[in-house]
Amino acid sequence: MDFNDNPKEAEFRSQVREFLDQNAQKRSEVSLTGSSAGAPETVSGEDAAKEALKKAKEWQKKKAEAGLAAILWPKEFGGYGGTPIEQVIYQQEEHNYFVHSGYFEIGIGMLGPTMMVWGKDEDKKRYLPKMLNGEEIWCQLFSEPSAGSDLAGIRMKAEKDGSDWILNGQKVWTSGAHFADFGMIVARSDPSAVKHKGLTYFFLDMKTPGIEVRPIKQISGSANFNEVFFNNVRVPDTQRLGEEGDGWKVSLTTLMNERLAVGDPPGLDFDQIFDLTKEVEVEDGPAIKNSEVRQKIADWYVQSRGLQYTKYRSITALSKGQTPGPELSISKLVTASKMQDVSSYALDLMDMNGYVLDDKNPVMNNLFQNGLFFSTALRIAGGTDEVLRNIIAERVLGLPQDERMDKKVAFKDLPSGKN
Amino acid sequence: MNFDFSDDQKLLRDQARKFLTDKCDRTVVRSVLEDSQKNHSDDLWKEISTMGWTGTAIPEEYGGLGLGMLELCVIAEELGRSLAPTPFSSSIYLFAEFVKLFGTEDQKKTYLPKIASGEMIGTFALSEGNGTPKPHNINSTFTDCKLNGQKLPVNDGQVSDFIVVAANTDSNKNNNSLSLVIVKSNQDGVKSESLETIDPSRPSSKIVLSNADAELLGNSGEGWEMIQKIFDRAAVLFAFEQVGGAQVALDEAKKYSLERYAFGKQIGAFQALKHKMADMYVKIELAKSNAYYGAWALSSDSNELPVAAAGARVSAIDAYHYASKENIQIHGGVGFTWEYDCHLFYRRAKQLALNIGSVRQWKENLISNLEKRNIV
Numbered sequence: 087m088d089f090n091d092n093p094k095e096a097e098f099r100s101q102v103r104e105f106l107d108q109n110a111q112k113r114s115e116v117s118l119t120g121s122s123a124g125a126p127e128t129v130s131g132e133d134a135a136k137e138a139l140k141k142a143k144e145w146q147k148k149k150a151e152a153g154l155a156a157i158l159w160p161k162e163f164g165g166y167g168g169t170p171i172e173q174v175i176y177q178q179e180e181h182n183y184f185v186h187s188g189y190f191e192i193g194i195g196m197l198g199p200t201m202m203v204w205g206k207d208e209d210k211k212r213y214l215p216k217m218l219n220g221e222e223i224w225c226q227l228f229s230e231p232s233a234g235s236d237l238a239g240i241r242m243k244a245e246k247d248g249s250d251w252i253l254n255g256q257k258v259w260t261s262g263a264h265f266a267d268f269g270m271i272v273a274r275s276d277p278s279a280v281k282h283k284g285l286t287y288f289f290l291d292m293k294t295p296g297i298e299v300r301p302i303k304q305i306s307g308s309a310n311f312n313e314v315f316f317n318n319v320r321v322p323d324t325q326r327l328g329e330e331g332d333g334w335k336v337s338l339t340t341l342m343n344e345r346l347a348v349g350d351p352p353g354l355d356f357d358q359i360f361d362l363t364k365e366v367e368v369e370d371g372p373a374i375k376n377s378e379v380r381q382k383i384a385d386w387y388v389q390s391r392g393l394q395y396t397k398y399r400s401i402t403a404l405s406k407g408q409t410p411g412p413e414l415s416i417s418k419l420v421t422a423s424k425m426q427d428v429s430s431y432a433l434d435l436m437d438m439n440g441y442v443l444d445d446k447n448p449v450m451n452n453l454f455q456n457g458l459f460f461s462t463a464l465r466i467a468g469g470t471d472e473v474l475r476n477i478i479a480e481r482v483l484g485l486p487q488d489e490r491m492d493k494k495v496a497f498k499d500l501p502s503g504k505n
Numbered sequence: 506m507n508f509d510f511s512d513d514q515k516l517l518r519d520q521a522r523k524f525l526t527d528k529c530d531r532t533v534v535r536s537v538l539e540d541s542q543k544n545h546s547d548d549l550w551k552e553i554s555t556m557g558w559t560g561t562a563i564p565e566e567y568g569g570l571g572l573g574m575l576e577l578c579v580i581a582e583e584l585g586r587s588l589a590p591t592p593f594s595s596s597i598y599l600f601a602e603f604v605k606l607f608g609t610e611d612q613k614k615t616y617l618p619k620i621a622s623g624e625m626i627g628t629f630a631l632s633e634g635n636g637t638p639k640p641h642n643i644n645s646t647f648t649d650c651k652l653n654g655q656k657l658p659v660n661d662g663q664v665s666d667f668i669v670v671a672a673n674t675d676s677n678k679n680n681n682s683l684s685l686v687i688v689k690s691n692q693d694g695v696k697s698e699s700l701e702t703i704d705p706s707r708p709s710s711k712i713v714l715s716n717a718d719a720e721l722l723g724n725s726g727e728g729w730e731m732i733q734k735i736f737d738r739a740a741v742l743f744a745f746e747q748v749g750g751a752q753v754a755l756d757e758a759k760k761y762s763l764e765r766y767a768f769g770k771q772i773g774a775f776q777a778l779k780h781k782m783a784d785m786y787v788k789i790e791l792a793k794s795n796a797y798y799g800a801w802a803l804s805s806d807s808n809e810l811p812v813a814a815a816g817a818r819v820s821a822i823d824a825y826h827y828a829s830k831e832n833i834q835i836h837g838g839v840g841f842t843w844e845y846d847c848h849l850f851y852r853r854a855k856q857l858a859l860n861i862g863s864v865r866q867w868k869e870n871l872i873s874n875l876e877k878r879n880i881v
Contacts, residue, residue, distance in 0.1 A: 087575055088507045089801045095506065171506055360875070374876070377869070384868035387875070388820040392791030395798045398508040406509075416787045472776075478786055479779035483759055486774035 089398075091175070098172050102179045105152050110145075110183040135308070139265055142186035146220025155218050156194045163202070163214040170401045192261060193217045193224035196343045197270050201289070203339050204327040213268070213289075225266035225292070226340065227314060229259040232502060235473045238282050238334055239492070239500075242316065244273035251275075251288065251326070253296075253319040259467065263299045263312040266292050270340065272333045277498040284497055285333030290321050306459035311467075344468065354457040356390040359383055359428050359435075362450060366435050373435050382431060389424050393417055415482075419474045422464040429457035508797060510579060518579045521558075525587040528552050531846055537590035538706040538849070541699070544663045545708070550591045554623020559597055563605065568618030574738070574804045578745045578796075585746030585857075586753050588849055590706045592626050592661035594746070594860075598739040600627025603669045603685065607723035607731050612687070616667065628665040630656035630712055631732065637866055638671075640683040640729050645672040645714065647686050652694070652719040655711065660860055662697050662710030665690055670714070671732060674725050683728035686719040694718065704856035706849065736861050737814040741799035744814075747821035747857050748793050751828035754850040755785045758828075758835040765837075778835055785828045792817075792824035812878060815871035822864045825854040 091099055149155040150164060157173040159165020166172065180187075198217050201210060216222040233239040242255030253273055263269065269292050276284035292299070296319035301309035328336040360383060363374040373379045393416070400414055432454035433440030443455040465471050479485045492500055510518070529549055537543050553559060562577045563569025570576075577597070584593055597620070604616045604627075619625035631638050633645065633656055645654025652672055659668065668688050675682035688695060694717030700709045723731050759782060762773030772778055799817030802810040829850040833840035840847045858864060 087510060087797070087801050087804060089798075089805070089807075091506065174506075374872075380872040381865065381868050384815075384819055384871045385823075387871060388795055388816050388823070389791060391798065391816055392795045392820055395508065395794035396790055398506060399794055399797065402506065402508040405507075416790055420787060420791070472780070475780040475783035476776065478783035479776075483755075483779075483782055483786060485759065485762070485779050485782065486771055488774070488776065 095171060095175060098168070099175050099179060102154065102176050105154060106179055106183050109148050109152075110180075110185050113182055113184045115184075138186050139189060142189045143220045145185050145187070146190055150219035155190075155220070156198070159194070159198065159214075159218065160202075163198070163210065164218045170404045174397070174401055189223055189262065189265070190217075190220055192226050193222075196340045197224045197226060197289075199343045200270060200327065200336065200340045204287070204336050205289075206324075209289075217268075222267040223262060223265055225260050225263045225269045227257040227260055227263070227269045227271035228337065228340075229257065231256060231258050232504075234259070235470055236492075237337075238285070239497075240272060240274055240285065242271070242273040244275040244286050244288070246275075246323075247320075249323050251286075251321045251323060253288075253316045253321060255316050257314040257316070258302075258311075260299075260312045260314050261310055261467075263292065263314050264301050264309070268292060269314075270327070272337050274497065275330055275333070278496050279331065280494065281492045281497045281500070282334045283331055285337070286330050287327045287333040287336035288321050288325050289327060290319070290325060294319050294321070296320070304459065304463060306456060306463075310463075354425050354428060354453055354461075356383060356386045356428075358450070358453060359386065359432050362432050362435060362454070365450075366437075368435060368437075379435070386424055386428055389420055393420055415469070415474045415477050418464070418468060419471055419478075422461055422471065425457050425464060426461035429454045429461055433458065508801070510575065514575055514579050517576060518583065521580055521583040522586070524552075524556065525583055525589065529587040529589050531588075531849070534588045534590050534706050534849055537708070538704075541701070541705065544699075545592050545661070546590050549589060550593075550623060553589075553591060553593065557621075559593070559623045560621030561597075563601060563617050563621040567605075567613055567621065569621040574741075575800055577742060578800045578803070581742045581745035582749040585749030588706060588750065588853055592628065592664055594739070594743065595628035595661040595665065596620060596626045598742045599629040599735060600665075600667065600669055602735050602738055603629065603722060603731070604687075606734065607685070612720075612722065616687075625666045626661065626664050627667045627669065628659060628661045629669045629671075629735075630659040630662070631671045632656065632658060637862070640673070640680050641678045643671055643673055643678070643683060645670065646676075647672040647674050647684055647719060647721075650718065650720075652686055652688055652714045652717040654714050656714070657711040658700050658702065658709035659697075659712050660707065660709050662690075662712050663699055663708060668712065669722060670712075670719065671728050680729050681726045683732075684725045685722040685728045685731055687722050688714065688717050688719040692717060702856065704852035706853065707856050733811075737810050738803055739861055740814040740818040740867070741796065741803045741810075743857055743861065744792070744796040744799055744817035744821035747825040747854070748789060748796050750850055750853055750857070751785075751789050751792065751821075751825040754825070754828040754832040754847075754854075755782065755789060757846070757850075758782060758785065758832040761836055772835075781831050781835065785824075785831055788820075788824040788827050792820040795820040811874040812871065815867050815874060818861075818867045819864055819871060822854075822858040822867075825850075826858060829854040 146155060153166055154176060156165040157168040157176050161167040194217065198214055201213060217224055228237060230240045230242060232241060242253060242257065245252045268289060270289045272285050272287045274284050275286040296317040298315040300313045302311045302313055303309050363379055363383065364372060366373050368376050370376060396416065436449055439449065443452055480487050533546050533549055537546055557570050558580050560569030561572050561580060562574050565571035601617065601620045604612055616625065620627060633643060636642065645656065652670060654672060656670065668690055670686050670688050671683055672686060673682050674684040690697060694715050696713040697710045700711055702709050759773065762778055763771050765772045795817045799813045802813035833847045833851060836845060836847050839845045
């Protein structure tokens with residue numbers, strides 16, 4: 087057991103540090119009270135969002151030029167060709183700097199790898215470099231109004247028309263569709279087949295006629311997700327990934343990579359509330375001197391570090407050639423609730439001022455006020471708490487699957503509550 | 506980075522698991538639990554000692570195997586899984602570590618070889634009753650080479666040949682007046698009486714010291730510091746025991762939920778139970794990962810040890826408590842019977858959650874060490 091870098095890792099770390107030092111500002115040197123943005127989830131206001139996107143693209147370009155934009159991608163597509171451990175090292179180091187990120191993870195982490203497995207060479211050449219350097223942003227069009235937790239229950243119609251497909255239907259919860267240039271989509275090409283068999287997977291230009299993106303205003307007031315309507319949207323068959331009817335199989339490539347792609351969630355964790363406790367006063371002085379406060383935040387420390395070390399265990403397994411299992415599902419399950427609890431408790435510590443959410447009078451950049459709302463989305467997006475518990479129970483612990491009636495019946499004959 | 510045990514250490518784990526499955530089934534645990542005259546399983550202790558486990562982390566020059574703390578972590582996890590009713594932790598994680606780190610050459614030569622061979626058993630006595638032990642509330646004294654006072658509870662006090670005792674060497678009690686001494690239990694000035702506890706498979710005693718002969722361990726007045734160091738080390742080892750026990754509690758809950766039918770199906774097919782077991786799994790994984798980090802800090806003598814140890818202990822206490830209580834819940838009515846084994850884990854979980862300080866104390870340790878680290 088060795089927690090230290092081996093010589094190769096140490097060399098990579100110093101290379102990363104040098105790059106970051108030259109190109110970014112240390113987090114500790116940035117005032118949290120100013121108006122500044124990190125991940126898109128923490129940005130509120132339209133102008134701020136545009137500014138953040140612009141800065142994120144600039145930052146991504148710099149990373150790409152330095153060969154550090156996608157540590158795990160092979161070199162031929164502009165990646166670093168690195169190991170999962172090098173990916174972690176990069177994330178650890180970047181975490182110490184204040185940079186704009188959060189726009190490219192879906193593309194680089196999930197959709198790029200899907201294209202690498204299922205795409206044609208000319209497509210890889212055309213799309214992957216620009217996905218990598220941030221020039222083109224990609225979104226993932228999976229969820230639908232009637233297909234959330236039950237993802238394979240999608241109803242988006244894909245009908246063959248000569249050498250094209252015509253798409254009709256609606257997607258929802260699409261992160262970043264409002265600024266994405268391209269998307270990957272899974273649609274139902276054969277409703278008479280059973281649920282998982284009748285799907286086909288495509289990629290498409292988000293400017294294709296017939297696509298309408300409507301941002302969904304969340305309880306936070308910001309809009310990170312969208313509804314995307316498809317009205318006779320024409321997609322050439324050359325943009326199909328995988329065989330007709332194999333859409334679920336292709337989707338699994340995307341979803342498997344999701345577990346690896348999900349990096350450390352936006353900064354709202356033990357470290358932030360630890361900082362806050364040093365700043366705010368409670369009834370008997372600084373919050374950090376109050377024993378109830380100390381007891382409470384200790385729990386979040388062990389959750390937070392426990393997750394971090396679990397990730398290191400998984401990466402170690404990965405580096406020994408084992409595949410990371412569904413045990414990584416615990417990460418979001420713990421993180422989301424922790425964020426909600428931390429946010430709520432932080433507001434309590436601020437006392438009456440805790441309910442102020444005002445850009446002109448922010449407390450720690452309104453991090454906790456925004457977290458109070460964003461955490462509700464995090465507990466649902468990408469697998470609800472309940473779906474994740476089912477995944478752990480069934481795939482990790484081997485407990486019986488829920489009884490399902492959708493495995494043998496043709497999709498069109500399944501009850502939907504609407505017919 | 507290589508955040509895992511080595512192949513050799515995994516081999517040791519497999520051997521230890523196999524050995525304990527064979528030599529320490531539940532009848533062995535119950536033989537101590539159900540017999541108030543029995544302080545530990547002597548047969549098992551002899552077997553364990555013969556295997557050399559007691560000498561795992563004791564240097565070869567003092568009769569040990571000279572392996573590292575990681576190997577001891579591996580064994581701790583297996584002892585925790587099997588609920589082994591032996592004084593291993595008192596003798597090895599505490600007494601041996603005290604002597605190894607702070608003893609004089611003579612003391613090491615006197616105690617370590619016999620501790621390593623298992624023929625001598627040692628323990629540590631700090632608490633003197635209710636409340637959190639601190640230098641200012643330790644009333645035992647060591648003056649003119651005589652030890653006086655009363656200690657309770659002292660884990661494995663009845664079977665210990667020697668005890669490291671925390672006592673004040675100065676009537677003006679403060680952080681610099683607490684010292685450690687080694688006292689032989691077989692002498693007129695030492696009276697030991699059994700205490701009944703929530704986990705009779707790990708017996709404890711009350712020790713009364715009246716002008717007992719004792720010798721100083723380490724520097725006079727540095728007792729508190731030494732205790733913190735040893736407790737940090739022991740916290741990691743205990744965390745492995747706790748993780749091991751919690752894992753078996755989950756395994757048994759799962760097994761039962763697959764055997765037991767209600768409403769026409771296995772109860773393990775109900776989401777209410779599936780989700781409960783998923784939560785057990787999550788807490789155990791977090792605890793295991795925190796324990797691994799503690800193991801790394803322990804084995805590499807890292808400055809991180811105080812934080813890593815506290816993190817490991819807080820997380821392990823939470824996981825074992827949750828797993829052991831929900832194991833009972835999943836078993837339903839039979840879960841709280843004497844006949845079923847669920848209570849063995851429930852008892853042990855709480856015993857281990859208190860033996861070197863409660864979770865309150867360790868959360869406080871964690872945050873104060875994080876504050877110190879921040880200042881540095």
